[in-house]
Amino acid sequence: MSKPQFDVLVIGAGLSGVGVARYLKVRCPGRTFAILESKSRIGGTWDLFRYPGIRSDSDMHTMGYAFKPWTEARAIADGDAILRYIRQTAEENDLVRHIRFGHAVKAASYSSADQFWTLDVEHEGEVQRLTSRFVFSCAGYYRHHEGYLPEWPGYSDYRGTLVHPQFWPEDLDYEGKTIAVIGSGATAVTLTPTLADKAAHVYQIQRSPTYVVSRPGEDVFANRLRRWLPDKLAYSITRWRTILGGAQRRKRMAANLEGTRKMLIGAVAQALPKDYDWKTHFVPSYMPGQQRICAVPDGDFFKVLSDGSASMVTGHIRRFTATGLEMEDGREINADIIVTATGLVMESLGGMNVEVDGQPVDRSKLLIYKGFMYSNLPNLVYFTGYTNASWTLKVDLVADFACRLLNFMKRKGYSQVVPPATETDLQNVNSALKFISGYVVRAAARLPKHGKAFPWIHEQDYFWDRKTLKRGKVDDGTLRFSHGERVALPAGQLADGGMRDAAE
Structure with a gap:
């Protein structure tokens, strides 16, 4: 069995990708990794969108990373400030040297015989092949090259x-x-x-x-707290105050x-x-x-x-x-x-084509596993945020769990993990997003789905995720760990019923 070039390949150097890479470096020291970024700069969404006045629509005390305090006065921050924050995080954690700019992932193929992924990556008009034991997809939820x-x-x-x-x-x-x-x-x-x-x-x-609501651009409580307390402590208090306050508002709204x-x-x-x-x-x-x-x-x-x-x-x-x-x-x-x-054009896994053991996967037929993996895709974790709270709250939780997962597998000697779904699990699926926004409705048919029961269904609930991801067991009986067990995809998850185009 050949050895992959990397332990982990992170797709995307935006807010998610930089944060995830920092978790990986700190929690899994010694693991080899690279970050593949299709553009020439760090920042993802905050580098792509450059229209006048671009700003966060969530407060930066929860949209910021759990490990890096947001210290600027404005909580509803402009795009340049957010971009600086992401770049500072990359520089402070020596992540820039791990980023391969201008590298767009076009396809990914997993082999259970080798127990790693092979990625087709386009760079300067040529396609390279990179191999990795794990893929962390931080490619976001929409197409960067196309707007609606x-x-x-x-x-x-x-x-x-x-x-x-x-x-x-x-x-x-x-x-x-x-x-x-x-x-x-x-x-x-x-x-x-x-x-x-x-x-x-x-x-x-x-x-x-x-619905449009006015919110203070500055968090007076946070700014006052920083005058008296160290940045990390002030940030932690403000963060939890905001998380709990948001949860209470959503509860009152639902009631x-x-x-x-x-x-x-x-x-x-x-x-x-x-x-x-x-x-x-x-x-x-x-x-x-x-x-x-x-x-x-x-x-x-x-x-x-x-x-x-x-x-x-x-x-x-x-x-x-x-x-x-x-x-x-x-x-x-x-x-x-x-x-x-x-609006946006929503997308999953950055739009890349996916194969598992030579079987082409229909991404629209995938089931979402606990909000961070997909059915029958081995050694792959994806990172997206909440629709009813700050994006990074979810990314932080998944990044922490992903590192626990890697360390658990290393201790136990496992090389492959997969959320197994059967043909029965693929029945009676529903859209994973309950929004009726146009960009969601337009894309619902081609995005991964919810199943009818746990673990193929999850809610946009930070405290539930905190319970299951941060404090829950890695091996909770729903994941299948092995040393390279062949993955038999249900027919309902295969692209074109598993038949390849004759032209290929």
Whole structure:
């Protein structure tokens, strides 16, 4: 049996990948690893998105790493500050030398005979092959090379400047211009107040309203605490205060959805002038919790709507025109620039093709195991965050468990671990995300699924994950450990029923 080049290959050098690599280096010293990053820089999402005003929509005391205090004054931080934080983490832990920039993973094949993965990695137009005992996928949940763009009639007729936030031009001059921002999510409510600062006017055009809540940009409690206590202690206290407070709010919301709905809408009405038509623009048709609530720091979004530098337009777009947009109700919106803040294209495992013992895997038929592994994929851990809390809270827990898993296998002499699922387990599957957001609904059919029972189902619950991942046993009877047992995939999990394309 040949030996792999690495013990672990980490895919992605963003917030997750850098954090996971730090856990790996500290908790599993002596393990060989490399980080494969498709872009030329560290940062992932926070390097890719460069539109004006980009910021976190979670507080950085929980979106920061458990091991590295967030010490800046703003808790709802801008993208540059988050990028600095990620880069500092990489530099402080000597991780940069482990990163292979410009390395895009295209395919991964596992061999139980060899008990390692072989990755096809594209670099400078050539495909390299790298081998590793384990793969840690920190590739995120969406396609970095593609943003979602609806098909609008007349789209090619528009003669102004079209911009998608995922690919914002560095040299875009919007000062004194009239801008139409299409969208109602976090990106749109971030762009509108930022662009309004320099633009002649900003129209935010939404098909339907969403819930928007104002939050303080700075955490006064955290900033005061740091004056008296060491950074690590102050950070830990603030972190737990925020975690517990968030859990209590979600519990109260779930117990009284109608009351929460009235509270959220009422707060918006109070933040806007008395004569503002908030009933048209800020009363969603769905209940709280079905989509992510947009947080705006210090009410900046409501301020530009109040002073008239930005306007809301709610309704359906009939078509693009040479000078802007025509709405279905006949209104015409003329704009020098149209920003299509229309969402992401969700993806699993970075979109790479996967094989196990020569069997091509259909990623849409995979079952999610406890929120960090996939059915019948050996020696692979994936890292994604919460939809109802900060991303990194989950990543920290999974990274800690993944290191415990590696150390357990080393002690016991195991070389392979797999969450085994049968054909029966693959029946009666459901979407793993309960959101009704457009980007979720569009991708649901091609993403991994929930099964009907534990361990193929998990909730977005930090305290449950903390119990099962941080304090639970590694060998809890649901994982199968071996020295290279061949993996027989259920037919329902195979791509095209296991038949390869004749052209291949």
